[in-house]
Amino acid sequence: MTSPRYDVLGIGNAIVDVIARTEEDFLLKQGMNKGTMALIDEPRAAAIYEAMGPAVETSGGSGANTIVGLASLGARTAFIGKVKDDPLGRAFAHDIRAAGVAFTTPAASDGPSTARCYVLVTPDGERTMNTYLGAAQNLSPADIDAGTVAASAILYLEGYLWDPKDAKDAFVKAAKIAHEAERKVALSLSDAFCVDRWRAEFLHLMRSRTVDLIFANEAEVRSLYETADFDTAVKALRADVTAAVVTRSEKGCVVISPDGTEAVPAFPVERVVDTTGAGDLFAAGFLSGLARGADGRNCGRLGAMAAAEVIQHLGARPQASLKDLARENGLVG
């Protein structure tokens, strides 16, 4: 095992977020499921955009947000994801590279446009997402650069990759290369409805040890085991995977490892503005600790800190240096 060039390589859907504030009524009228992610086609995307309020555009994508968060924490990072060579695709590429992330996946020159996620933020700060996958649907095993995967200490995959048609093959190929190079593979369960779509396959990934570490929130882990009881779900999770972290919003998180289960508190937050990216940035903080060999508690605190930053402003990418924040909070030396 050679010394890794990257701390974390992320693979995910490359998406630009189109964010607008909205009232609860709008979600009802549009038949949206509050707090979740729905897949939409292009005509529906146009209809939602037409109906929604003034918006802000910012690069997003769950896995990409995590990787940018890691870069902000000082980690060495790379990302694989598919955009089209159009204005939004160029903005996505600019933003992730400008954050210090190695991003070399070739942009598609034709086919559907760069993926967009219409994010509706209600007054309580909760976000409801509608994703048009566009060019992200064409991520394929050919986009997986074996050298980059083998050179990354941790491979981080988003569960949303199960939605585009060829991305799961890319996922499995990358996980295989990572394990052959004796690297760790982490998976985010992404969304309760995503878990519902792919429950059997996610469980198979865990039980076959294709993944070593699971990131999930309460709703996702309950959906995975089809139970309303959190403790039952956590017990089942312990049996299926070596390590996992379950986030519980303001109740903090639960870190599961072979050594046991530890609860870690959340970070104080003045005002929740927009929860978009909370889970993504939690994973970023946690993985940054892991990459430095920190213990579960410290990893959990770093995750909570990064999540707290991102929910206090609009958009899912950090607006402050997370490295400086971690230092100010005594979480890194």
Place this chain on the structure above:
Amino acid sequence: MTSPRYDVLGIGNAIVDVIARTEEDFLLKQGMNKGTMALIDEPRAAAIYEAMGPAVETSGGSGANTIVGLASLGARTAFIGKVKDDPLGRAFAHDIRAAGVAFTTPAASDGPSTARCYVLVTPDGERTMNTYLGAAQNLSPADIDAGTVAASAILYLEGYLWDPKDAKDAFVKAAKIAHEAERKVALSLSDAFCVDRWRAEFLHLMRSRTVDLIFANEAEVRSLYETADFDTAVKALRADVTAAVVTRSEKGCVVISPDGTEAVPAFPVERVVDTTGAGDLFAAGFLSGLARGADGRNCGRLGAMAAAEVIQHLGARPQASLKDLARENGLVG
């Protein structure tokens, strides 16, 4: 004089802002003049974008920001400005219409792309702007709809309109129609360097009574009269125009009218995040008061309130309902 259909019609450069945080060093390296607006060509725009950090895209344009602020305050508004029919132009049109503003200027189908302003925000919250005017350069007298101008109680024009080649003709045409319909004409001086480029013409607009009300900040009014002394500048301004408001950042503003000069304090601000749009939103608040027949002090307070909202987050468009804010602060009934 018929009853107006709109409280305020704005005419300005239709611009999308590309906003990034940056360190002071970046401005020095790029030879940028902190706190001001510079006009750039397309190759320079590409070079700045390449060098700058991860960005957020949001509709901007000084006059457009003011009009959107007015809409958020409950005023009836319209806007005239030129975009191209490209993704950024469509975003600009969506955002201003979704804010409740009547916007019907036809988008250009060919020629330069929609205008972009690269906004660099330093840690102190100050913004430094670089504008590629693109399609905004093609605003012409043909875009001025006489019916809309005559139906608006106040015509609001930005000084930046003096930069694109035909826009000043559009400006003068609109001002003439407004006065013929017995409406008021307001002008924002926009930027100290803009004043420096067009000093003689701005003074002529004032002295010929082409404009009735001037919005300026300290730097602009000092630039206008080429004096370092604020009181000297204000005295000169009093002689040249019927009414004016001079904003002074945390020192509040000075309202000049035929009745005298009144100082109005600023609004308390927890933390200055990004000053982009401070002047634009001040004008929005002030004009909303004027449209309702409020006195100078109340108009000034509304301006200060709207400016305070916009500088506490990234971007130059309000993120909260200014109408609700005004009500909470006892500034409207």
